Amino acid sequence: MGNEEDTDHRPGVGENNIWYRPASSGRVIVFVHGVLSESRTCWYDESTKAYWPKIVESDRRFSSFGIFLGGYYTATDAIRYDIRNSSDELLGAMTRIPEEGGDTVISNDEIVFVCHSTGGIVVRYLLVHHTDLFRDKKIGLVLIASPSLGSSWANWARILTERYGHSVIQQLEEDSWSLRDLDASFKRLREEKRIPGLCGIEAYENHFVIHGKWIPNKLVVVTEESAGRYFGPPTLLRKTDHFSTVKPKNKRGPAHELLVDFCQKHFLESSETSRTEALVEYVYADSVRLESYVSQIRPRPKQPLTQHEMIEAVLGVLSNKGRLLKARPDSSGFSEDAFVLESVTATKVIFPRKLTKENDLPQIAVWVAPPVEPPPMPSKDNEFFAKGTFLYLIEAKADTEARYVSMVSGRSALDMLLRELARQGSIQTSAADSYDARHNMSFPLATLKECGGLVQQPRQITTLYKPRSISDDQYVQVSGKILRCWDLYAYPIFISVS
Structure with missing residues (x-):
C-alpha cells in the first residue's frame, strides 16, 4: 500500500x-x-x-x-x-x-x-x-x-x-x-x-x-x-x-x-x-474438525489462532460459500455439504460410562432440541406427512468416514443415535436393538432417560453442526394423537451458552 x-x-x-x-x-x-x-x-x-x-x-x-x-x-x-x-x-x-x-x-x-x-x-x-x-x-x-x-x-x-x-x-x-x-x-x-x-x-x-x-x-x-x-x-x-x-x-x-x-x-x-454474551462460554468444541477446516481455508498463521478465532474463520467462509444454513432443516432436501448455525433451547443428556477404546471422553453428552414450532395435529390431509424436526447433537468423537444419510420411512435418526451410543459403550446394545420408532411413541428425552441418560435442565445454546442423518419416521404421542415428525442427528462443531 x-x-x-x-x-x-x-x-x-x-x-x-x-x-x-x-x-x-x-x-x-x-x-x-x-x-x-x-x-x-x-x-x-x-x-x-x-x-x-x-x-x-x-x-x-x-x-x-x-x-x-x-x-x-x-x-x-x-x-x-x-x-x-x-x-x-x-x-x-x-x-x-x-x-x-x-x-x-x-x-x-x-x-x-x-x-x-x-x-x-x-x-x-x-x-x-x-x-x-x-x-x-x-x-x-x-x-x-x-x-x-x-x-x-x-x-x-x-x-x-x-x-x-x-x-x-x-x-x-x-x-x-x-x-x-x-x-x-x-x-x-x-x-x-x-x-x-x-x-x-x-x-x-x-x-x-x-x-x-x-x-x-x-x-x-x-x-x-x-x-x-x-x-x-x-x-x-x-x-x-x-x-x-x-x-x-x-x-x-x-x-x-x-x-x-x-x-x-x-x-x-x-x-x-x-x-460478549455470545462468547460467555463454549461448552463444547470439536477441535480436530475446527483445526482441519481452518487449515484448508487460510495460511498457517504465525501465532496459533484461539478457539474463537477459528470458529469465526470457519463461519465466515461457510457463509461466503453459501454453505451455512440459518434454520433447522425440516426435510431431506438440503445439500450434503451444508452446515447449520442455530440458536435454540436444548436439553443436555449425559451418559456417564467407563472409558472405551472408541471414545476418550469421560462421558458422552447428547443435546436434544424439540421442533422449533410444535408439529400440527394430524388431519385427514396431513396424517402421513412429517412435520417439525427434533435435533440430536452428540458430543463424542465423530465418525469421520461416515457420510450424510437421508432415511425416509424406515429407521429414525434417533435409532441411529442409539446405535452410535451403543457402539461407543455408553448404553447396552440390547437397548438400541429393541428401539422401534414406529411403536415407541415416547418423546426422545424420555427414550434417552430410559437408556440410562441423566437429563439436565434446558439451556439456550448457539451451535454450528454438520448433519449426519435425517428421517421422517419419528413418532410421538400428544393428547392421544400420534404425530409424525422429522428427526436430525448431527455432529456439533461448537456449542456455546449465554
Whole structure:
C-alpha cells in the first residue's frame, strides 16, 4: 500500500480495493469514493495532511473494525463504465481472497459502508442486486453527500458525457431514469426488510465548493432533498462543501463524529454486548474438525489462532460459500455439504460410562432440541406427512468416514443415535436393538432417560453442526394423537451458552 516514504499512509495513485487494516473480529468499515476520485485522494485533506481511514485506524473506538478501501474505475475516459460495472468491480473485490491470504470482506458479519457521493449509489446498487449475499449480515450505510435523486451539477458536466461518453456522470443527472429506478428498488428493499440488519444515516454539505465567509453561496452540489431519502432527516455537516464532507481534519471533524455516533448507536453498543454474551462460554468444541477446516481455508498463521478465532474463520467462509444454513432443516432436501448455525433451547443428556477404546471422553453428552414450532395435529390431509424436526447433537468423537444419510420411512435418526451410543459403550446394545420408532411413541428425552441418560435442565445454546442423518419416521404421542415428525442427528462443531 503505497511506499515506505509515504508518511500520510495513503495507498498509491490509482490503488483501490485494498485492506488498510485487515479485519479480525468479524466487522469491517468499507470506504467507497465518489466519481472522478479514488481511495488516495477522496478522504485526504491537503491542508492538514489528514487521511480519514488513518484517523479511523488511530481511534480506539474503532479498534474492533477492519478497514477496507473500496473503489471502482472512474477516470474521465471511463466512457461506458457505468454504475452496474462499478458495483460489479466493488463486489468482486469484496468476495476475492486477498493475495496475502486471510478472509474476504464479504465473510465479515458486520459491514459498515462509508460512501461519498456516487459511492453511495454504487453501494445501494450492490445491495439491491445482490441482496442474498447481505441478507444475514448487519449492514450499515453512511451516505455522505450522495445524490440519490441526481444533481443539477451533473447536468452542467454534460461536456464529459458528450465528448467522452461518460456513463456514470450521465446517470447522475437530475431526473435520470436509472437513479429513479434504483431509488424505488432500494425503498422496496428497505420497506420489505429484505436485509433485516440494514441501518443507515445520511448527511449533506453545508455550502458550495466556491465559498467565502462574507460572500456566501447558497448553491450546493447535492441538495438536502437528494441526500436524505431513506434513513430519516439527513445531517448537515458544518463548515463543509461537497468534497470536504469526507476530509475530516481530526477526530472532531463532523464526518468522523457522524461515523462515531452512528457506529456507537448501531454497532459498538448493541453489537459489543451481543458478542460478549455470545462468547460467555463454549461448552463444547470439536477441535480436530475446527483445526482441519481452518487449515484448508487460510495460511498457517504465525501465532496459533484461539478457539474463537477459528470458529469465526470457519463461519465466515461457510457463509461466503453459501454453505451455512440459518434454520433447522425440516426435510431431506438440503445439500450434503451444508452446515447449520442455530440458536435454540436444548436439553443436555449425559451418559456417564467407563472409558472405551472408541471414545476418550469421560462421558458422552447428547443435546436434544424439540421442533422449533410444535408439529400440527394430524388431519385427514396431513396424517402421513412429517412435520417439525427434533435435533440430536452428540458430543463424542465423530465418525469421520461416515457420510450424510437421508432415511425416509424406515429407521429414525434417533435409532441411529442409539446405535452410535451403543457402539461407543455408553448404553447396552440390547437397548438400541429393541428401539422401534414406529411403536415407541415416547418423546426422545424420555427414550434417552430410559437408556440410562441423566437429563439436565434446558439451556439456550448457539451451535454450528454438520448433519449426519435425517428421517421422517419419528413418532410421538400428544393428547392421544400420534404425530409424525422429522428427526436430525448431527455432529456439533461448537456449542456455546449465554
